[in-house]
Amino acid sequence: MKRNAFIKHLKTNGCVLVREGANHSLFLNPNNGKKSTVGRHPELSELMCKIICKQLEIPSI
Structure with a gap:
């Protein structure tokens, strides 16, 4: 998976840099x-x- 797509997934699930x-x-x-x-x-x-995703407790992609 592309890094940019994964970071977008993190941010849509409420994670912040x-x-x-x-x-x-x-x-x-x-x-x-x-x-x-x-x-x-x-x-x-x-x-x-x-x-x-498991570490951050958000849904997997």
């Missing part, structure tokens, strides 16, 4: 306080997207 690191971006779900990192790769595997 906390900070940009050198290799990762940190996202926060303000509804429950859960945080997760998203790598700076143009393509993210489906498994990685599913794991990040």
